[in-house]
Amino acid sequence: MTIPTQALEQECLALTHYLLGCPPNSYVVQKYVDAHHAVQALGYGSSFDRFLVRCARQHWLLTKLADSYARIFDSQGLLRKKLVLLLAILETSPPFFQAIDAVDGGSKLWLTVRLICRGSMAVISLVAGALVFFPIQLVMAKSESQRK
């Protein structure tokens, strides 16, 4: 399935914003588009996979819920593949690699507090993501199997 370049550019913008909190530069966008032409695994997925990606494009909060859900319940799905691909591009591209490599300053106590907060948020996102996406996945899987 071929995805229009413009949709991929928009997707790259949304996912980069989610991962690093900033927009990508033209190099990253071009690499992201090129990868979709080069890597076959990014061209297919179930209807639920495509639905998750569409949701993730809408708003960073939805991206967070969709990603949290996908990590546990669809870990090899299309959304995770796209996110991992983008992360790989970002960690090898200036200036974004610095944001991935740099250690946040502060004391160990402050770091521990932040790790606990982030961990708790991740758990909350997972629960919320499961409440939103699990019923949808069930329904879509059922209708897909009926169609077959």
Next chain:
Amino acid sequence: MLDVGRKGVSPPSPELSFSALKRGAADPAGYFLGNSFEGVLLPDSSEEYYGIPPSKDYIFDLTGGFRHASDGFAPLFSFARGGLAEAWTAGCYPLNDEELRKFALSYSELESSYEEVARRIGVTGCEDDLARYMPVHGELLPPLRLDRHSQKLLERYEGKRGRINLKTGAYLGRTRVATLSRAHGSRHACNYLGRCLWGCPLGSLYTPSHTLQECLSYSSFKYISGVRVDYFKLDSSRRVRSVVVRSVDSRTESEFPVDRLALAAGTLVSSRIVMHSVLREFGERIRLRGLMDNRQILVPFVNLRMIGEPFSDETYQYHLLGMGIEANGTFDYIHGQITTLKTALLHPIIQKLPFDLRTSTFVTRSMHAALGVVNVNFCDTRRNDNYLELGDELDDGQPRLRIRYVPSADEPTRMREGMRRVTQTLRMLGCIVPPGMAHVRPMGASVHYAGTLPMSREATAWTTTQYGQSRDFDNLFIVDGSTFPHLPAKNITFTLMANAVRIAENAF
């Protein structure tokens, strides 16, 4: 020398460090991930923690090669100049008397060859606690500079040495590595650029293509590349009279007369050449038994004292520390190479954490300097169940290589016990092993293949003498891992080199 001999490209900007290269290269993602993004480890691509970097893809390019069918074994082959060791991590560990017992050799018979190899390629190391497992030979260069994490681990070990030795039987020390701490011939000393995985741009990390390059400077050495050796022909007295090669491009066959043939294509390919030759000459399909490989477990760990610390990319990237654990006697020795995480790509690790990718990125960033992995190696023994043979199927006129491997019955027990002691040792060093993250690599992944044409004192078929001379074909010498009658837990490359030197000096 007959070789396929694929070549890689020179690393870009050899003066730049890992981060500087990301910042300064024209197409950094293209270099680190490949033009087809083959360096990206997608969630379903592999269970490994790292992939082969695109700059080393040529090492595993088997275009023009042969097919194989494997059962219980995931082999790697190479048609590169220098072979599979072009992608090694430079560990150089001499075997001791106990480990050499089945070789019908003693350490003293190999010591001068170890020294000769160390003198030629440059091996760093020192005498420390690991000397109880690795004899200290001459010609060692001073060790490389430790990165901060490795230094902290070693300091912690030194502070708790007695308790660790007593409780877990583990000893820590510096690994011996074929990476230069000072200039050696035309090769530079390691400049700590952090680019080891992508190919040392200074030639500090030794690879066999350096030796090939040196050989090419001798007028008496002739190198013919672009050909794959398929089989040899015999005369009426069962002596090898010629070698038949096939061009990897044109697929045409040609023949080279030989006086004596030194076969060093690696265990799997050398065995295939012998089996194919026997099939052509006598119509007989032989089975070469005793295939071995080291089982490896990757044990990731987090050093609690290093959490939140910054990391430096200007460090040596591979292992600098080693761990030796005596199990049931030295013969069952377990060998671990400790690699602290520095400049490897992070996306393969980040995606494995049980959180969304944004949270996982934050967690990994905070833990980067605290992460490490122990590559735990277990020994292997020759068993009849594990063999190579040629199948009936023909691929491009060539019989298909069949590989069968079944682990020993006691392997699960040995691995469990080994893991328990490695984990306990890491705990005593102030590290934790995240549950469920240890990865048992598939058999074949360590690329330490050996054992199919073993050297033996008994003159039986499909064995060699102590000097690698075939007992079946008088003028055939086998100088690779095929002749190893036992596979200790330590990486065998250094011993392969020393054994080749020993054979060259004694038999030629």
